[in-house]
Amino acid sequence: MRETMTMLDTLAAKIKSAHECAVAAANKSFRHAKEAGLGLLEAKSQLQHGEFLPFCRNLGIAPRTAQIYMTVAKSADRAPFKSIAQFLTEVKKAKRQAHRDARDTERAGTILHAAPHEQYRIHHADCREFDWPHDLDAIFTDPPWADLDAYRWLADFAADHLRDGGLLMVQVGNAEIGNVVPILTSKLNYVWTCAIMYYEGKPIMGRFLGLVRPVLMLSKGSWDRDGLACGTDAITVHDNSNVKNLHEWQQPVEPWLQWISAWTRPGALIADPFAGSGTMAEAVMMAGGNRRLLGTEIDADHSRVAQGRVIKAEEKKAA
């Protein structure tokens, strides 16, 4: 008994010392992160536009890490951590804030390019009040998933404004799909379920490791698919690191680019009433073939981001 007590005492002393070292190291790590961040902020203020990322890479610091260091540097001074749990919470908060800071910077840079575009037009407008033409070849869109009224409006809109045989491709949340399908099929013909597949899953509602984002395909009357290519229904996104750099609900371009290229004809007029950061506009521009995009976005800043984005993407494509 006595021997066990001595053993436990020794173990307890070891654990206590290791714990104190871990907490001290966490505090030291945070101080170093802050120091690195202050240096990076200083360097950034001295470098020309476009020089900062190469500067970080030369130092062997990934842009995301640099952003976290700078976010830590900008945060208010805090009392030392008393536990590892406190440290981990602070790191998580800094990571989230760094992502928001990076997005704000990217949005501000994109807005600088904003201007109306003749072929890929995104209006700052409420889609329900916009004067839409009645000869749309297709609608490719992504409404706010939880807003069933938006899907009700979309069903009426597609039935009124698509030409006969026109196509609606619409993103739907997994949790809402059971409610959305009856809304859309009350006005349109169901064609197929497509999906964006993520290579790396992320936990959703603590219940699923989510890899699939459904996209429903419907048509006004029977789908006019004469001369259209055979398209792939599920498209995997291998690198989603850049996917939400402009909008909290931003979608990857690649799947939409493939679907637009396969399932619309050159010269097609395509609508996106819920344009967000302009993913569909970029996809239509990338698909080329003189296709046109007409979009609305209710938020003024998002609409300017979308306008700027399409102009930047077009310049990049031309370069």
Ligand SMILES: C[S@@+](CC[C@H](N)C(=O)[O-])C[C@H]1O[C@@H](n2cnc3c(N)ncnc32)[C@H](O)[C@@H]1O
């Ligand atoms: C899910 S997000 C679209 C994100 C987009 N797919 C992207 O990749 O950036 C839906 C967008 O619809 C916009 N929206 C919501 N109601 C709207 C309305 N009545 N008229 C126009 N836009 C609306 C929201 O502001 C939001 O930006």
